[in-house]
Amino acid sequence: MEKLYPKTRSHSLDTPEGPLAEHLGAFDGLLRDQGYAQQSIRRYLRLIADFSVWLKRKKMPIEDVTHEAAQRYLHYRANHRCRRNGEEYTLRRFVQLLQDNGIAARDDPVTQTPVEKLVDEYALYLHDERGLAATTIRKYRWCACLFLTRQYGKGVTRLSELRAREIIDFVQYEAAQRPTRAQSIAKVLRSFLRYARYRGLIKLDLAAVIPKVAHWSMASIPKAISPEHARRALASCDRQRPVGRRDYAILLLLARLGLRSGEVASLTLDDIDWETGTLNIHGKGGQESPLPLLAPVGEAIADYLKNGRADSESRSVFLRINAPIRGFKTEKAVSNVVRYALERAGIDSPRKGAHQFRHALATQMLRQGSSLAEISEVLRHKSPDSTRIYAKVDLDSLRSLAPPWPGTRS
Numbered sequence: 001m002e003k004l005y006p007k008t009r010s011h012s013l014d015t016p017e018g019p020l021a022e023h024l025g026a027f028d029g030l031l032r033d034q035g036y037a038q039q040s041i042r043r044y045l046r047l048i049a050d051f052s053v054w055l056k057r058k059k060m061p062i063e064d065v066t067h068e069a070a071q072r073y074l075h076y077r078a079n080h081r082c083r084r085n086g087e088e089y090t091l092r093r094f095v096q097l098l099q100d101n102g103i104a105a106r107d108d109p110v111t112q113t114p115v116e117k118l119v120d121e122y123a124l125y126l127h128d129e130r131g132l133a134a135t136t137i138r139k140y141r142w143c144a145c146l147f148l149t150r151q152y153g154k155g156v157t158r159l160s161e162l163r164a165r166e167i168i169d170f171v172q173y174e175a176a177q178r179p180t181r182a183q184s185i186a187k188v189l190r191s192f193l194r195y196a197r198y199r200g201l202i203k204l205d206l207a208a209v210i211p212k213v214a215h216w217s218m219a220s221i222p223k224a225i226s227p228e229h230a231r232r233a234l235a236s237c238d239r240q241r242p243v244g245r246r247d248y249a250i251l252l253l254l255a256r257l258g259l260r261s262g263e264v265a266s267l268t269l270d271d272i273d274w275e276t277g278t279l280n281i282h283g284k285g286g287q288e289s290p291l292p293l294l295a296p297v298g299e300a301i302a303d304y305l306k307n308g309r310a311d312s313e314s315r316s317v318f319l320r321i322n323a324p325i326r327g328f329k330t331e332k333a334v335s336n337v338v339r340y341a342l343e344r345a346g347i348d349s350p351r352k353g354a355h356q357f358r359h360a361l362a363t364q365m366l367r368q369g370s371s372l373a374e375i376s377e378v379l380r381h382k383s384p385d386s387t388r389i390y391a392k393v394d395l396d397s398l399r400s401l402a403p404p405w406p407g408t409r410s
Contacts, residue, residue: 018052019062020094023103027094035310035325044090050077051091065104070095114157115148122195133284135262135331143188159201164209167193171210186210224359229347230255236344243321245308247337249300250318254338254357256297258379260284261331261338261354268315272301281380289380 016024024045031041054073055065070091077087098104112120123141126132132140147170148157171189175182193207225233234251238244253259253267263281271280277293293301301317312319316327328334331354339352362375 016049016052018049018054018056019060019065020048020052020055023062023098024048026097026101030093030097031323034323036323040323043084047087047090048094051094062098062103063105065095065098066107067092067095068107113154115145115152115154118148118157119145121199122192125195126191133262136284139184140188140191143185144192147189147192159196160203162202162206164206167206167209168211186212223351223356224363225349225351225356227360227364229342229345229349230357230360232345232347233338233341236341239303242304242308242310245300245304246318246321247341249297249304250334250337251341251357252297252300254334254354255361256294257291258358258361260358261334264318264334264354265316265328265331267317269317270315272317274298283380287380291378 027048028045031044051073074088099106119141122144123137126137126140150170171186174185190207190210196202237248239248250264253264263283266282278290279293281289281291283289310319310325312325314327319325319327335353338354342349342352362379365375
């Protein structure tokens with residue numbers, strides 16, 4: 001059998017044995033490409049070499065190496081008290097490498113429960129037909145799975161037998177247990193029941209029976225980071241280091257352009273037009289919007305790309321600092337950048353997320369005289385209500401418009 005790569009060059013691992021020995025070089029090359037440290041690479045290669053010896057003792061050919069076999073080996077290591085953190089992930093990646101190159105057989109597909117199958121089909125509908133963002137689909141999946149699992153467990157999903165009373169009981173129970181997310185659960189459940197009717201799984205419009213959850217329109221004021229705290233967060237980035245250059249550029253995108261965390265995470269090199277000075281933003285629902293690349297933001301991104309970004313085949317603008325070197329998987333990575341910046345700046349705030357910079361930009365624009373329509377355009381709001389709530393922030397302007405209370409002295 002041909003080797004994927006030559007044998008390891010700098011890692012002489014005491015003449016490895018077993019069916020995996022000739023493929024250690026492939027894994028070596030993969031780990032190097034993804035920026036792993038020399039010490040880590042040697043440890044991971046030693047793990048694979050030990051796995052190979054175990055396979056040899058079990059007389060298991062390489063064609064039979066699966067993820068299930070790797071799990072059995074990890075169980076063996078745990079019993080012999082030599083297992084370390086990260087080994088499961090390492091073995092999973094190595095087995096995947098063998099399978100992707102046709103060397104090892106793929107695992108038998110995991111049998112899905114009826115609930116899991118239906119939720120997967122619903123998620124595909126949300127992506128293909130509704131065009132919802134991946135983060136939104138995850139939330140909808142979770143709620144639909146919660147409802148269906150409560151009703152059917154691992155058994156058959158007989159939606160045709162679903163009754164209004166069961167739906168109402170579920171919503172009322174969730175509202176009592178988690179009042180803060182009761183409204184979102186009701187919204188998702190309506191969406192799922194409409195999908196079920198669209199699929200012909202139910203005949204009645206059961207979405208209509210879901211009780212409305214109390215919600216006071218524009219009851220809360222958006223929570224924005226203060227200008228002083230924003231300055232301190234930006235100043236906390238050590239721009240002499242790659243991670244500092246990256247985090248500074250991310251924070252500027254949040255503070256000066258009001259991007260959502262998911263929009264920052266999904267930004268690619270192809271989205272930057274340096275000639276026209278614009279960014280192509282991938283927003284909610286697959287919506288794309290061009291935004292002007294403000295000079296300070298452009299300079300920060302350029303500094304990171306030239307002096308901080310690791311060499312990578314990834315087209316994502318922002319990459320992980322630690323191996324494996326790749327783009328951000330989710331918007332949570334951007335929220336972590338904000339959280340760490342606040343901690344470095346010594347800011348003790350109950351709000352740790354990225355959205356507070358977006359609120360701060362809207363508040364600043366309002367107080368500088370921008371109209372709600374202008375703010376809506378910058379923030380790319382679909383609904384006027386999303387922007388109208390910012391009118392509550394400018395309390396000083398609102399007070400100046402209010403007539404004096406009868407009987408008070410002027």
